[in-house]
Amino acid sequence: MNQPANATPTAQAKPAIGSLRTLWPFVSRHRGLFAGWLVALACSSAATLTLPKAFGTMIDQGFAQGGGAAIDRAFLLLFAVAVALALATAARFFFVSLLGEKVVADLRERLYAHLVGLDLGFHDRNRSGELVSRLTADAELLRSVIGSTMSVALRSVVTFLGSLAMLFVTSPRLATFALLGIPLAVLPIVLGARRLQKISRANQDRVADANALAAETLGAVATVQAHAREPYERGRFASALQVAVATARRRIQAQAWVTAIAIVLVFGAITLVLWSGAHDVASGRMTAGTLGQFVLYALIGGGSVGALAEVWNELQRAAGGMGRISELLEETPAITAPASPATLPSPVRGDIVLDRVTFHYPQRPDAPALEDFSLHVRPGETVALVGPSGAGKSTVFSVLLRFHDPQAGQVRVDGVDLRQLDPRTLRDTIALVPQHPTIFATTARDNIRYGRLDATDAEVDAAVKAAHAADFVAALPEGLDTQLGERGARLSGGQQQRIAIARALLKDAPILLLDEATSALDAQSERAVQEALETLMQGRTTLVVAHRLATVLKADRIVVMDHGRIVAEGRHEQLLAQGGLYAELARLQFID
Numbered sequence: 092m093n094q095p096a097n098a099t100p101t102a103q104a105k106p107a108i109g110s111l112r113t114l115w116p117f118v119s120r121h122r123g124l125f126a127g128w129l130v131a132l133a134c135s136s137a138a139t140l141t142l143p144k145a146f147g148t149m150i151d152q153g154f155a156q157g158g159g160a161a162i163d164r165a166f167l168l169l170f171a172v173a174v175a176l177a178l179a180t181a182a183r184f185f186f187v188s189l190l191g192e193k194v195v196a197d198l199r200e201r202l203y204a205h206l207v208g209l210d211l212g213f214h215d216r217n218r219s220g221e222l223v224s225r226l227t228a229d230a231e232l233l234r235s236v237i238g239s240t241m242s243v244a245l246r247s248v249v250t251f252l253g254s255l256a257m258l259f260v261t262s263p264r265l266a267t268f269a270l271l272g273i274p275l276a277v278l279p280i281v282l283g284a285r286r287l288q289k290i291s292r293a294n295q296d297r298v299a300d301a302n303a304l305a306a307e308t309l310g311a312v313a314t315v316q317a318h319a320r321e322p323y324e325r326g327r328f329a330s331a332l333q334v335a336v337a338t339a340r341r342r343i344q345a346q347a348w349v350t351a352i353a354i355v356l357v358f359g360a361i362t363l364v365l366w367s368g369a370h371d372v373a374s375g376r377m378t379a380g381t382l383g384q385f386v387l388y389a390l391i392g393g394g395s396v397g398a399l400a401e402v403w404n405e406l407q408r409a410a411g412g413m414g415r416i417s418e419l420l421e422e423t424p425a426i427t428a429p430a431s432p433a434t435l436p437s438p439v440r441g442d443i444v445l446d447r448v449t450f451h452y453p454q455r456p457d458a459p460a461l462e463d464f465s466l467h468v469r470p471g472e473t474v475a476l477v478g479p480s481g482a483g484k485s486t487v488f489s490v491l492l493r494f495h496d497p498q499a500g501q502v503r504v505d506g507v508d509l510r511q512l513d514p515r516t517l518r519d520t521i522a523l524v525p526q527h528p529t530i531f532a533t534t535a536r537d538n539i540r541y542g543r544l545d546a547t548d549a550e551v552d553a554a555v556k557a558a559h560a561a562d563f564v565a566a567l568p569e570g571l572d573t574q575l576g577e578r579g580a581r582l583s584g585g586q587q588q589r590i591a592i593a594r595a596l597l598k599d600a601p602i603l604l605l606d607e608a609t610s611a612l613d614a615q616s617e618r619a620v621q622e623a624l625e626t627l628m629q630g631r632t633t634l635v636v637a638h639r640l641a642t643v644l645k646a647d648r649i650v651v652m653d654h655g656r657i658v659a660e661g662r663h664e665q666l667l668a669q670g671g672l673y674a675e676l677a678r679l680q681f682i683d
């Protein structure tokens with residue numbers, strides 16, 4: 092059903108590092124930080140690899156020669172190397188952490204910018220909670236990967252290669268022993284890693300499932316509580332978490348085993364080598380300082396392999412996350428502007444034609460929401476759409492806003508096919524007042540200004556007045572600057588509608604799509620909303636999904652819809668006289 096789950100097999104087939112490669116364009120944008128990191132890495136690795144040498148020298152010369160000055164010099168050298176190591180490590184941490192932050196911010200920005208522009212068909216298929224989880228959990232994972240894991244991985248590779256080289260310099264014979272042992276450790280890591288990638292992806296999918304569930308129910312907490320379904324939802328969330336933990340457990344177990352086996356093999360090899368080295372020292376073939384130096388290089392080398400084994404698993408996890416983010420970034424919007432978009436006449440007259448439109452939602456190919464639907468709305472005309480639930484009234488709006496393209500037929504505004512227009516040009520000419528207006532968690536002023544971002548305060552005030560909202564806005568604690576709370580929690584239904592009407596007034600578009608609220612308002616609120624709507628409709632081509640008698644009485648024409656088709660058209664009295672569906676609906680909906 093949802094896209095990421097469908098796409099799982101392809102992403103799993105990709106090698107892990109392959110997915111991470113898509114990060115490169117984001118990293119390369121911050122060349123300075125990246126270069127700084129590499130330089131600091133080179134310095135800190137060099138310092139790390141110098142330490143054992145300094146240590147060996149200290150043992151052999153400082154102790155052996157017994158001179159106080161030699162001891163001082165040897166220890167001073169050791170301390171100098173440690174200071175260099177400290178500074179380089181701090182610089183490396185600084186560069187790579189900042190790089191991680193910046194890359195993830197860029198990635199989030201890109202992903203959000205992309206998601207917000209994808210067509211509604213995509214958003215119907217994908218739960219918003221899951222998309223948010225991509226933006227948060229997966230992006231967060233990548234932050235830790237760039238900010239630390241990748242750093243550790245590269246450092247471990249460099250240190251491993253460096254210590255290997257130094258092992259050979261120190262004692263070629265012992266180093267050969269070590270070299271034979273280490274590949275034995277790498278094999279199980281590689282095998283384990285493959286399995287891990289699969290498991291970690293499943294794990295992230297389950298986490299996303301749980302997040303989506305929480306986002307959905309917290310977003311509809313009033314419905315949950317109204318049904319007293321808190322225990323039910325708690326149970327659902329708890330089981331979703333249990334599933335997530337169960338898959339996490341499999342991942343952690345596999346990871347634990349890979350780490351344990353790697354460490355046993357690496358340190359097993361080192362012990363073996365040491366044992367042989369101890370015999371060399373005993374028989375005088377090697378100095379104690381050289382063996383000490385060798386031991387330190389072996390520990391550093393072995394440690395880097397262990398670190399690599401651990402971060403390798405992290406990298407696999409991040410690759411899963413990046414794979415999923417890439418999938419989303421690769422989604423192409425189904426609704427796009429043509430290469431050279433047509434223009435609308437200026438000013439737009441607002442002439443709307445739906446010409447033999449057939450449309451079905453992608454998920455329901457068998458059930459057309461509009462079938463051979465033809466309607467002409469003349470400039471300035473008010474047409475009321477009525478019909479039983481599911482008749483396709485809202486779909487007419489969706490098609491007009493070009494949220495979806497019809498499979499057959501044409502939709503035209505002022506004679507121009509919508510497909511030839513940039514969707515933004517089209518949507519600039521349309522104001523939508525939905526049944527349940529969206530109120531954002533910001534001030535009343537910003538909510539109204541959403542209709543036209545550059546509107547002046549005076550224009551906002553005028554819109555508030557025209558929307559009959561001045562009284563209740565003035566009564567808010569800080570007037571227009573009052574925070575309305577998430578989804579307008581502080582406003583009544585009628586007040587939310589008037590905010591939406593003010594927003595539409597500010598937009599001042601030639602075409603108005605109005606979905607009347609079905610919920611009953613108190614008489615006073617009802618009259619205020621009605622008057623506000625009349626102001627809004629003046630001089631605009633208006634399509635209204637009508638739920639009120641006043642609206643159908645005032646409409647120039649009523650279009651009766653059923654099963655995606657027009658079944659009757661006319662004025663209220665004519666249609667009533669005809670009987671049929673309209674008379675039935677009118678009796679139920681409009682006339683008490």
Ligand SMILES: Nc1ncnc2c1ncn2[C@@H]1O[C@H](COP(=O)(O)OP(=O)(O)OP(=O)(O)O)[C@@H](O)[C@H]1O
Binds near residue numbers: 486
């Ligand atoms: N996003 C969607 N995905 C799949 N099918 C949909 C979607 N939206 C609507 N439909 C289906 O399309 C048909 C027409 O729906 P539409 O919302 O246009 O009806 P409506 O007349 O506006 O109904 P209501 O008065 O209840 O809002 C219905 O059968 C509905 O189930």
